[in-house]
Amino acid sequence: MITELRDLKMNTPKINEPQALLTIQDLRVWYELRRFGFGHAGYVKAVDGVSFALAEGETVAVVGESGCGKSSLMKTILGLNIPTSGEVVFDGENLSGLKGDGLQHYRFKVGYVQQDPYGALPPFMNVQKILEEPLIISGMKSREERLARIHKVMSEVKLHPVEDFLKKFPHMLSGGQQQRIVIARAMLREPKLIVADEPVSMLDASVRVEILKLLRALQESHGLSVIYITHDLSTVKYFSRRIFVMYAGSLIEKADTRQLLGNPLHPYTHALLAATSDPEARNAETFKEVPPGEPPSLVNPPTGCRFHPRCPRFMAGLCDVKFPPDLEPEPGHFVACWLYQ
Amino acid sequence: MLYYPSAIVGLLVVFLLVFTAIYAMIKIPYNEAIRLWRGGEEVWYQNPKFAPPAWFNLFSSKKYSESFAVKTSDGSMTREVTPGAQGTSTMSIAYTFDFSYDYYPQELILYFTSSYEEKQPFISAEWLTPDGRKIRLVNMALSQKQTYRFSQDEKLKTRLRTEEVIPYLFSDPETGALVKGEYQLLITGAAFEPDADINVEFVSHGQVYGLAGTDQARRDLVVPLLWGAPIALAFGLIASLGTSVLTMVIAALGTWYGGWIDELIQRITEINLVLPFLSILIMIGTFYSRSIWVILGATILLSIFTGAIKSYRSIFVQVKESLYIEAARAYGASSPRIVFLYLIPRMIPLLIPGLVSSVPAFVFLEASLAVLGLGDPVLPTWGKIIEDANSNGALYRGYYYWILEPATLLMITGLGFAMLGFALDRIFNPKLRDV
Numbered sequence: 001m002i003t004e005l006r007d008l009k010m011n012t013p014k015i016n017e018p019q020a021l022l023t024i025q026d027l028r029v030w031y032e033l034r035r036f037g038f039g040h041a042g043y044v045k046a047v048d049g050v051s052f053a054l055a056e057g058e059t060v061a062v063v064g065e066s067g068c069g070k071s072s073l074m075k076t077i078l079g080l081n082i083p084t085s086g087e088v089v090f091d092g093e094n095l096s097g098l099k100g101d102g103l104q105h106y107r108f109k110v111g112y113v114q115q116d117p118y119g120a121l122p123p124f125m126n127v128q129k130i131l132e133e134p135l136i137i138s139g140m141k142s143r144e145e146r147l148a149r150i151h152k153v154m155s156e157v158k159l160h161p162v163e164d165f166l167k168k169f170p171h172m173l174s175g176g177q178q179q180r181i182v183i184a185r186a187m188l189r190e191p192k193l194i195v196a197d198e199p200v201s202m203l204d205a206s207v208r209v210e211i212l213k214l215l216r217a218l219q220e221s222h223g224l225s226v227i228y229i230t231h232d233l234s235t236v237k238y239f240s241r242r243i244f245v246m247y248a249g250s251l252i253e254k255a256d257t258r259q260l261l262g263n264p265l266h267p268y269t270h271a272l273l274a275a276t277s278d279p280e281a282r283n284a285e286t287f288k289e290v291p292p293g294e295p296p297s298l299v300n301p302p303t304g305c306r307f308h309p310r311c312p313r314f315m316a317g318l319c320d321v322k323f324p325p326d327l328e329p330e331p332g333h334f335v336a337c338w339l340y341q
Numbered sequence: 342m343l344y345y346p347s348a349i350v351g352l353l354v355v356f357l358l359v360f361t362a363i364y365a366m367i368k369i370p371y372n373e374a375i376r377l378w379r380g381g382e383e384v385w386y387q388n389p390k391f392a393p394p395a396w397f398n399l400f401s402s403k404k405y406s407e408s409f410a411v412k413t414s415d416g417s418m419t420r421e422v423t424p425g426a427q428g429t430s431t432m433s434i435a436y437t438f439d440f441s442y443d444y445y446p447q448e449l450i451l452y453f454t455s456s457y458e459e460k461q462p463f464i465s466a467e468w469l470t471p472d473g474r475k476i477r478l479v480n481m482a483l484s485q486k487q488t489y490r491f492s493q494d495e496k497l498k499t500r501l502r503t504e505e506v507i508p509y510l511f512s513d514p515e516t517g518a519l520v521k522g523e524y525q526l527l528i529t530g531a532a533f534e535p536d537a538d539i540n541v542e543f544v545s546h547g548q549v550y551g552l553a554g555t556d557q558a559r560r561d562l563v564v565p566l567l568w569g570a571p572i573a574l575a576f577g578l579i580a581s582l583g584t585s586v587l588t589m590v591i592a593a594l595g596t597w598y599g600g601w602i603d604e605l606i607q608r609i610t611e612i613n614l615v616l617p618f619l620s621i622l623i624m625i626g627t628f629y630s631r632s633i634w635v636i637l638g639a640t641i642l643l644s645i646f647t648g649a650i651k652s653y654r655s656i657f658v659q660v661k662e663s664l665y666i667e668a669a670r671a672y673g674a675s676s677p678r679i680v681f682l683y684l685i686p687r688m689i690p691l692l693i694p695g696l697v698s699s700v701p702a703f704v705f706l707e708a709s710l711a712v713l714g715l716g717d718p719v720l721p722t723w724g725k726i727i728e729d730a731n732s733n734g735a736l737y738r739g740y741y742y743w744i745l746e747p748a749t750l751l752m753i754t755g756l757g758f759a760m761l762g763f764a765l766d767r768i769f770n771p772k773l774r775d776v
């Protein structure tokens with residue numbers, strides 16, 4: 001495995017932004033595959049050489065088709081997955097050095113909004129208990145203090161009147177209300193970063209925009225950094241300044257939203273944008289996510305450029321042999337494709 | 342709840358049992374219950390042996406004689422004292438009773454107690470039949486305590502020219518037919534000192550006795566039948582609660598921490614599953630202790646690592662992956678917190694019906710051990726009644742009541758809990774409703 005790693009280490013450019021809140025350096029998250037419970041059978045390379053930096057207050061969208069490793073990347077940032085290699089530095093602290101209490105404190109600074117709000121809320125706790133838990137864990141002893149904080153955050157996520165919701169259980173709330181609770185829970189401890197993993201994909205089309213606008217409002221009023229994961233490019237423009245396109249475990253294109261939507265460079269991004277026929281689409285049914293061709297295997301990914309079997313501009317002898325490095329054809333617009341060499 | 346008739350019936354049975362248990366403990370305090378249960382002849386001399394309950398007569402065209410006991414000291418037998426000269430006194434003690442049964446009593450006994458300084462008091466007893474005959478029973482001087490058994494009096498036998506004193510006393514000497522009507526026992530006593538006194542208790546051992554009948558040691562079965570309820574409930578509930586809760590906690594810890602802890606739990610379970618559960622309990626009972634607490638502890642320990650731990654585990658494995666647990670990890674919940682506040686509460690809806698449904702198994706287990714002779718040596722339980730009945734050949738000798746009474750209670754208890762558990766399962770886990 002060590003030699004494999006060495007082979008894969010590419011000349012990824014060092015990212016040195018002065019006020020970066022989050023810096024990720026050549027991150028790999030490999031899940032070990034076991035045969036019949038024991039015996040090594042390879043790795044699922046869910047995240048394979050990802051680097052980027054996120055400034056304080058910056059919003060970024062990560063897009064990519066299902067199974068490309070978006071959630072694995074985010075769970076690593078949240079400290080839920082242990083990185084196989086690479087570094088995650090948050091607010092000057094290296095995540096891999098953190099254990100026990102340190103890791104717990106790190107977690108207080110990051111909020112997590114999951115895809116399925118109903119699943120994300122313990123069904124046997126009422127709203128008050130759900131929201132008290134993170135506060136109790138972070139050591140807020142006084143009940144009055146906790147309730148005051150809960151009241152404040154609940155009105156921020158527009159659950160009015162607060163008292164009507166406190167004693168309700170998740171199944172008594174609508175999907176939109178549930179997601180507001182999840183967002184409130186993420187906001188409780190005044191985090192610096194919110195990771196929102198497809199926060200609206202399971203909601204009714206009618207409430208999606210509301211939730212996205214709420215996230216945007218919170219981001220602006222609190223100066224939050226937000227990583228917004230989606231496979232729906234049509235929702236990106238709501239608040240993301242930058243877009244990262246992810247394919248088979250790596251980020252193949254990184255650019256400002258306008259740059260990327262106006263001038264997509266990577267053939268995969270082209271395909272993705274073409275598939276999103278109507279970027280205004282509010283309705284999931286009209287949205288086609290997948291560009292033509294089979295998604296790649298993450299256990300045995302294609303050699304060279306991971307996209308080459310599906311790429312219309314595939315160059316034999318190059319693309320299928322060498323992994324393309326991050327290139328920067330225009331300032332701030334990175335793309336991993338040999339076309340731009 | 343009201344939509345489930347089985348819930349109502351089950352609940353009713355459980356309430357009734359709890360009520361009986363409380364009633365038993367108030368009516369017959371623990372120490373008294375133990376004294377009665379462990380008591381021999383001195384406690385139970387008034388009762389016949391092997392007597393079915395008195396309500397047997399309701400279902401029988403021929404009536405069995407009921408047992409009774411009366412005495413002068415509490416006034417249930419009349420006593421008239423006539424003072425005589427020089428400190429002497431005579432007294433006449435009588436008891437009249439209606440005999441309208443179709444079977445003779447097993448035995449009639451007089452228990453005399455007398456007080457005197459030097460000269461023993463003297464009594465003579467007579468038997469008056471409804472057809473006006475007067476049979477002299479006995480004349481004797483009394484010591485301080487003296488027992489007179491009608492059927493054992495050899496002199497009386499010779500005088501009456503019969504081997505069977507009691508049938509003779511209750512039948513027509515010509516035809517030998519049983520005579521119904523009012524009988525009277527008449528005792529005339531003579532005391533020869535100023536402070537001398539005579540008291541007597543007249544006991545008739547009939548064929549039937551009381552509400553529940555008696556056993557080989559003349560014990561009233563009401564005592565163990567009543568007291569069996571709190572013991573069965575306590576054993577069943579503690580064993581079931583202990584087993585369910587411990588199983589769940591261990592399964593949750595194993596699933597959450599995984600690794601060698603989980604492996605260890607799995608291996609222990611596999612080994613425990615092939616161990617002969619009942620044999621181990623029998624060994625513990627035979628070689629170590631038959632105390633109900635020891636057996637209870639062993640039962641719980643042996644019941645933790647069974648199939649239940651595997652089914653709990655398989656559910657925990659799913660719950661462990663659920664998003665709300667991931668969220669809890671992300672907001673910094675510690676592992677113990679996740680196990681006890683996030684994993685386990687999810688299982689409560691499964692735990693409660695399971696807990697209630699497994700009560701009967703433990704109640705039956707305790708009874709089975711008792712039947713095998715490994716019941717608690719001190720406590721009166723339903724299982725002990727069956728054991729006594731069994732070792733006294735109740736079934737061959739036709740004492741069906743002796744086994745049917747505790748068995749019925751066991752069955753009702755089992756059914757009650759099973760029905761309640763079933764209903765609770767459908768209430769807590771509504772998905773089962775469609776199945």
Ligand SMILES: Nc1ncnc2c1ncn2[C@@H]1O[C@H](COP(=O)(O)OP(=O)(O)OP(=O)(O)O)[C@@H](O)[C@H]1O
Pocket residue numbers: 031032044046064065066067068069070071072073231298
């Ligand atoms: N714990 C795990 N063990 C093994 N494989 C895993 C594990 N978690 C995820 N994977 C695999 O890693 C790959 C990436 O999964 P991930 O959940 O990160 O994708 P995703 O981009 O979030 O997809 P989606 O859009 O469907 O949520 C998938 O092939 C998945 O099957």
Ligand code: SF4
Pocket residue numbers: 266267268305306307308309311312313314315319324336337338339
């Ligand atoms: S590197 Fe080659 S295969 Fe990969 S996207 Fe570019 S052109 Fe296509």
Ligand SMILES: [Mg+2]
Pocket residue numbers: 070071072197
């Ligand atoms: Mg995902």
